[in-house]
Amino acid sequence: MSRDIRPVDNYCRSYWMSNPDKLANYRSTVDLPLHSDIVIIGSGYSGSACAYYLYKYGQSNKNPLMITMIEARETCSGATGRNGGHLKPDVYYSYKRYSEKYGCQMAESLMQFEAKHIQAMSALISEENIECNWEITRACDAYLNPELAEKAKASFQQRCADGGDVDDIHEIPLDDLLTVTKMKNVVYGITFTAASIHPYKLIHHLLYKCIEQGMNLQTNTPVLTATRLPSGQWSIVTPRGTIHASKVIFATNAYTAGILPLFNNKIVPIRGTICRILPSLRYQQSPLTMTYSIRIKDNQFDYMIARQTGDRSIILGGAKPAHLSETELWYNNWDDSIEFNNEKSKNYFEEFMPKHFDAWGTDDGGCQEFWTGILGYSSDLLPFVGELPDQSNGYVIAGFHGHGMPRILLCARALVDVILGKTNNIEELIPEPYVITKSRLETKENYILKHMGANLEPVDIDERTA
CATH class of the missing domain: 3.30.9.10 (D-Amino Acid Oxidase, subunit A, domain 2)
Incomplete structure (x- = not known):
């Protein structure tokens, strides 16, 4: 079932997408590159923020980064280009639930992390002079x-x-x-x-910035498989060819399980x-x-x-x-x-x-x-961010539960620090419950339906998608 989870071709258009940007169907090169230092799958908020920070903190004249961003459809045509344009942190509503599950100190950390995104986004928009109707x-x-x-x-x-x-x-x-x-x-x-905020304008500004610094953008290029090879390299197969990468970032949100089966029933x-x-x-x-x-x-x-x-x-x-x-x-x-x-x-x-x-x-x-x-x-109501267990140099930033605007920017910043070797402890930069662990991936419980008010009990969604 997970292999069927892919962006559809005949998607409707959101209000934000009503005037497509010039990058909508852009390809930096006619052919897909054969190799890249880093491949980013997904051109939404997560992928664009990761690319931006990689160039900001990892680029140098002596060792320029070779980054390729692969997008299945048009740029920013997924959740980011369709959301409500609302950056609203949770500063109290989930506190009691978080406190009961993680303790009051972690609950406070989860609240403050989201609240910090107002200032972080303001600083980014000011520094880069981004016109995106930020209010x-x-x-x-x-x-x-x-x-x-x-x-x-x-x-x-x-x-x-x-x-x-x-x-x-x-x-x-x-x-x-x-x-x-x-x-x-x-x-x-x-x-x-x-x-x-106007999310579509924000993302395209970041994409232009990254392309100016050398990023290769390949739209309308769905990923079929992504496999870690014995050499440690990653092989990313698309209908237009295969690209190999030293590192890969899966900024694929709802579609993650379609490429990484271990997220089947983890991100729905x-x-x-x-x-x-x-x-x-x-x-x-x-x-x-x-x-x-x-x-x-x-x-x-x-x-x-x-x-x-x-x-x-x-x-x-x-x-x-x-x-x-x-x-x-x-x-x-x-x-x-x-x-x-x-x-x-x-x-x-x-x-x-x-x-x-x-x-x-x-x-x-x-x-x-x-x-x-x-x-x-x-399935546990929090994002998955970090390096894949037992699959080195594969990184995920996904599963934002319809609440990515006050979570993604600082998650991307933290993930880039890990990728660039600036830290080995991502849990020092983002709330620990966000971090990908074996135990989170192995648990069978799924609280989505209960959380939505559609079911009174946790559901094992292996039974629903078998």
Whole structure:
């Protein structure tokens, strides 16, 4: 089954991809190189960030790096080019769960690691002068369910009680909920620093930078197999030929198991759906300034950014209540050729803004586009980052569980330090639960369905995909 997990050819286009970049179908050379120092598989956020840091910290005039990036389709046509443009760290919601599993010190480390990405991304954008509609703002978690609100409060209060860094997290006074959130029926609200971004523009800026420094980009080149040879070299087979590499980075997220079978049932493709909404005149003239997570049930939420440029489009993703019960529509599903998971999802999005936002009006432009994207969900809910056990010089940065924007940049920076030999201890640079280990790869438990609210018990997905 894992061998079938490959990007489909007839993919739909996201709003971000509506004006394809000149690099979309670019090939640096007519033929695939025969050899490269490092091959990066994947041109999304993970692959581009790794390439950027490899050139920044590993390039020298005496020993120029030979890096080849291989992309199955157009550049940035996977999850990064289809996401919600939302860099929102988890600074309280999962704290209690993390604390129970890993202890309060590691739970705090997991929270702080994500929060650091706001500053890290700001520094990158400033240093490289990247035009990508970067807007630092406040995230608003708006709770519509009293029971879930109490659970969220308990997690936040536990982080407070444990002495966590919570200065940036503000609970909205009950009497101010409507004024602050502009939403109806909110029973609890909490805000903290987050950001919105045009992910497609960000990635292409990084790709241009890397190509200028010598990277060979090969689009529309799907990888069929990647094998470590007895010599220690890696052999990467594509329909256009075979390339050998001293090191290979699998920045393949949801498609990782299609190339590396040991990730079968460890990283599962999950199909999500998003839309772009043209706001009503009132909300164009006085646009929403916060990003949102509208929390309905445990781990069922809709996420939203209001773009601060142009027509003030709203990017809205989620619609889980409309399709969660039809597991086959989204679980272990990597077909992003369709625009929405089902008709109920489409209707859910079309009704969302007037249903939840105060005085929305009837003069909105409605949903302008719908699209799907394939997320890489990990069976234990955390990313896989590091060198492959027993397969030296093979590195993975994948399985970001639909939450890569506040995790990937510093993971890429850490992985590059390992690849360049600057450290042997990646767990000193990223949270230890992210690190690839034999025990993580060998465990049979899969918590994805339970986490999504689609099943009450952990599932061994060997049984689902046999």
